[in-house]
Amino acid sequence: MTRPSNTGDSPAPDDAPVPDADVVCLGESLVTFLPRLPGRLADVPSFDRAIGGAESNVACTLARTGHSTRWISRVGTDGFGDHLLAAIADCGVDVGHVRRDPLRPTGVYFRTAGDRATDTHEVAYYRAGSAASAMTAADLDPAALHTGRILHLSGITAALSADCLGLLRELTTRRPGRPLLSFDVNYRPELWRDPAQARVLLELARGADLVFVGDDEARDAWGLDGPRAIREALPEAHTVVVKQGRAGATVFRRTREPRGLTRKPGGRTGEPGGRRDAATATGGATATDTATFVPALRVDLVAATGAGDAFAAGFLSATLRGLPDRTRLRYGHLWAAAALTVPGDLATPPSRPCADRLAALADPAWERLHLAPGWTDADADADADPEADPDSDTSGRRADEEVPNR
Numbered sequence: 001m002t003r004p005s006n007t008g009d010s011p012a013p014d015d016a017p018v019p020d021a022d023v024v025c026l027g028e029s030l031v032t033f034l035p036r037l038p039g040r041l042a043d044v045p046s047f048d049r050a051i052g053g054a055e056s057n058v059a060c061t062l063a064r065t066g067h068s069t070r071w072i073s074r075v076g077t078d079g080f081g082d083h084l085l086a087a088i089a090d091c092g093v094d095v096g097h098v099r100r101d102p103l104r105p106t107g108v109y110f111r112t113a114g115d116r117a118t119d120t121h122e123v124a125y126y127r128a129g130s131a132a133s134a135m136t137a138a139d140l141d142p143a144a145l146h147t148g149r150i151l152h153l154s155g156i157t158a159a160l161s162a163d164c165l166g167l168l169r170e171l172t173t174r175r176p177g178r179p180l181l182s183f184d185v186n187y188r189p190e191l192w193r194d195p196a197q198a199r200v201l202l203e204l205a206r207g208a209d210l211v212f213v214g215d216d217e218a219r220d221a222w223g224l225d226g227p228r229a230i231r232e233a234l235p236e237a238h239t240v241v242v243k244q245g246r247a248g249a250t251v252f253r254r255t256r257e258p259r260g261l262t263r264k265p266g267g268r269t270g271e272p273g274g275r276r277d278a279a280t281a282t283g284g285a286t287a288t289d290t291a292t293f294v295p296a297l298r299v300d301l302v303a304a305t306g307a308g309d310a311f312a313a314g315f316l317s318a319t320l321r322g323l324p325d326r327t328r329l330r331y332g333h334l335w336a337a338a339a340l341t342v343p344g345d346l347a348t349p350p351s352r353p354c355a356d357r358l359a360a361l362a363d364p365a366w367e368r369l370h371l372a373p374g375w376t377d378a379d380a381d382a383d384a385d386p387e388a389d390p391d392s393d394t395s396g397r398r399a400d401e402e403v404p405n406r
Contacts, residue, residue, distance in 0.1 A: 002204050002314060005252065009219065011389055014385075016282060019139065019147055019148055019149045019179070020067060020083070020147045020148070021068045021070045021147065021149070021302050022062065022067040022068045022069060022146070022148065022150065022320055023058070023059065023062055023067060023068075023069045023070075023148055023149065023150045023151075023152055023182075023316060023320075024069070024070045024071075024072065024146075024148035024150070024151050025055035025056065025058050025059040025069065025071050025072070025151065025152045025153075025181070026055060026068070026071075026072045026135075026145065026151070026152075026153055026157070026171070027053060027054055027073060027074065027132070027139075027153065027154050027156060027157045027325070028053055028055075028058070028073055028127065028132030028133070028157065029051060029052065029053030029055070029056035029071070029073060029075075029084050029088065029107075029109040029132075030051070030052055030053055030081060030084075030106070030108055030109050030125075030127060030130075031051060031106060031107075031108045031109075032049070032050040032051055032052035032083060032108075032109060032110075032344070032345055033047035033048070033049060033054075033109070033110045033111075034047055034048045034049075034050055034051075034111065034113070034344060035047055035048075035110075035111075035113050035308060036048060036113055037113075037233060038112070038113045039112070039113075040112065040267070041110060041111075041112055041122050042126060044112070045263035047110065049083070049346065049359060050124040050344045050346070051083070051084055051087045051088065051345070052109070052305070052306070052344075052345035053345075054154040054156050054184060054186050054308075054309050055071065055073075055152060055153070055154050055157075055309075056071050056073070056084075056093070056354050057087050057306055057309035057310070057313070057345055057346055058152055058184075058309050058312055058313045058316070059071045059088070059093045059152075059329070060088060060091035060092075060093055060346055061309070061310055061335065061346070061347070061349055062315035062316065063091050063092035063093045063351055064091055064092065064318060064348055064349060065317060065351070065352055066352065067317060067320065068094075069092070069093050069094065069148075070093065070094040070095075070096075070097065070144065070148060070189055071088055071093050071094070071095055071098065071376050072098065072140065072144060072145065073098050073099075073132050073135070074098065074099045074100070074101050074104075074129075074131040074134060074135050075099075075100060075106045075131050075132070076100070076102075076104055076105045076106040076131045077099070077100050077101065077102045077193065078102055078105055078159075080105070080106035080108060081100060081106040081131070084106060089108075091346075097138075097141055097144040097305055099131075099138075099139065100131075101131035101134060101324045103194070104130055104131040104133070104134055105130060105131065106130065106131060107125070107126060107127030107130035107131075107132060107384055108126045108127070109123060109124060109125045109126060109127065110124045111123045111124070111305070113303070113343065114228065120386075120394045120403070123138060123182075123190070125190070127160070127252075130160070132160060132164075133160040133163070133164060134156075134161070134163060134290065135157070135160075135163060135164055135167055136163045136164075136167055136218065137167050137170040138239070140167075141397055143397075145171070146177075146178060146179055147179075148179050149180065149320065150178060150180045150181075150210075150231065150316060150319075150320070151171070151178070151179045151180070151182065151314070152184070152316065153168060153171060153172070153181070153182070153183050153184070153208075153307070154183070154184045154185075155168075155183070155184065155185045155186045155187060155201045155204065155205075155274045156188060157189075157190035158184045158190065158200060158201065158204060158303065159188065159192055160191075161309060162321060164370050165200065166305040166311045169203075169204070169207075169353065170202050170366070171253075172204050172207030172208060173207060174207060174236075180209045180210060181207070181208045181209045181210070182208065182209070182210040182211075182212070182312070182316060183204060183205050183207075183208035183210070183211050183212070184212040184213075184308065184309070184312050185201050185205055185212065185214070185217050186213075186217075186308065187201060187210065187214075187217040189220065195220075195221070198221040198222075199221070199222065201221055202222050202233065202234075203354075205234055205237065205239070205351030206234055206235075208237055209237060209238045209239065210238065210239045210240075210241070211234055211235065211237045211240045211241065212241045212243065212308070212311070212312050212315070212321070213230060213241070213242060213243070213278070213307070214242075214243040214244075214245070215227065215230065215242055215243065215244050215245070216232075216245065216310075216327045218242075219229045219296040221229075221325070226240040227244065227250045227252070227291070228291075229251040230242050231289070231291075231337070233357060238253065238254050239252065239253045239254070240252045240253075241315060241329075241332070241335075243308065243311065244296075247296060247298045248294050248295035248329075248333070249293070249294060249296070249311070249329050249332060249333070250291055250292065250293045251292050251315075251325050251328065251329055252291050253289070253290050253292075253325055254288065254289050254290075255288050255290060263392075290325070292303070292325040292326050293329075293330065294326055294329035294330055294333065294366075295366070295367060296327045296333050296336075297333050297334070297337050297366075297369050297370075297371055298370045298371070299337045299340045299341055299372070300341060300342050300370075300371070300372040300373060301341070302340065302341050302342055303340070303342070303343050303344075303347050304340060305339075305344075306339040306344070306347065307336045307339040307340050308336070309339070309345075310332075310335040310336045310338060310339035310347060310349065311332040311333070311335060311336040312315060312332070313335055313349070314328075314331035314332040314333070314334060314335030314349065314355075314401070315328045315329065315331060315332040317331055317335075318331040318332075318359075323359075324381065325358075325391055327359045328358040330358070330366070331355060331359060332350070333353050334350055334358055334359065335349045335350070335355075337371045337374075337375070338350060338376050341371060341372065341374070341375060341376075342373065343374040347376070348376055349356050349376065350375075350376045354376070355368040361392070
């Protein structure tokens with residue numbers, strides 16, 4: 001006897017581990033120093049301490065809205081390692097499987113207050129030889145890794161060391177019964193000495209079930225231009241989310257229908273709420289790739305750092321709840337907007353009732369939203385249009401949901 005898998009493509013064996021967490025995140029977290037004043041790092045006299053790290057950001061953000069999460073990593077036995085563990089645990093994340101390394105330090109980094117996209121932005125990383133860079137598959141607990149409904153990884157880990165790259169290759173190898181594997185490409189040019197080496201991120205992404213990638217990342221790292229080209233380069237992934245900056249994001253998702261059932265193309269990809277279906281015959285079924293685009297929100301930008309992690313967390317939250325694709329993208333945009341309107345890497349996302357109300361807005365009301373710092377603390381009803389889109393069901397579960405309770 002078998003049970004449904006988390007990927008939606010094949011059944012999981014009876015002896016597959018029973019999930020004890022919604023999402024397990026693996027990767028390096030660092031102590032972050034944020035300037036108290038604008039200016040060059042050479043001129044800033046003092047900094048505030050915070051935490052940062054793509055995977056721990058996702059775990060913390062999900063935990064703050066009630067999801068059970070686990071963060072797996074290595075930190076030093078230094079005070080910075082103590083701080084990371086305490087701060088991440090304080091968000092409600094399980095840190096019981098984080099290893100302490102007495103020989104290697106916890107990574108730290110400093111950055112300026114400016115937007116990462118500008119020439120004035122500076123980041124100084126002190127992570128070479130860090131405890132997290134020594135992670136290997138051999139010294140991690142397989143049960144802790146594979147007993148979540150989703151295992152979330154990032155391409156940043158692959159750039160830390162040869163050991164970390166080997167670990168990601170091991171985790172992205174397709175095996176029966178593994179959790180749904182989520183992979184955020186997170187291409188960081190400063191971490192790759194030879195830009196050509198970043199092609200390995202495409203290899204890793206092709207081993208995932210759900211991929212997050214920015215169109216700018218795909219262009220710079222892989223030479224791919226446009227959401228459709230990116231999707232075609234990742235045929236193995238069940239779901240591909242292409243982030244298109246201020247324009248919005250497109251999700252491509254594969255479903256299966258009985259052979260002989262045909263679909264007529266809907267709206268063009270790139271239009272608000274647009275969908276495009278491409279069907280191909282596979283065995284006794286038709287594989288249908290459905291594309292859904294949702295425009296981004298207008299926000300008063302404070303800092304862009306952490307917005308991609310927040311977007312991934314929002315999308316994963318809606319995925320765990322079995323919400324429609326458009327709602328998943330809107331959740332991603334809303335949680336990204338929370339990160340964009342705070343100075344640090346980690347923001348408190350909107351409450352679930354608030355996010356549900358905003359995600360259910362009709363398209364014109366969604367496009368009118370303009371969010372400013374502090375918006376997650378305010379009453380969302382002040383901004384929400386009372387006319388909800390009747391086509392947006394934020395309570396139902398899709399029949400082909402790929403993350404069932406095993």
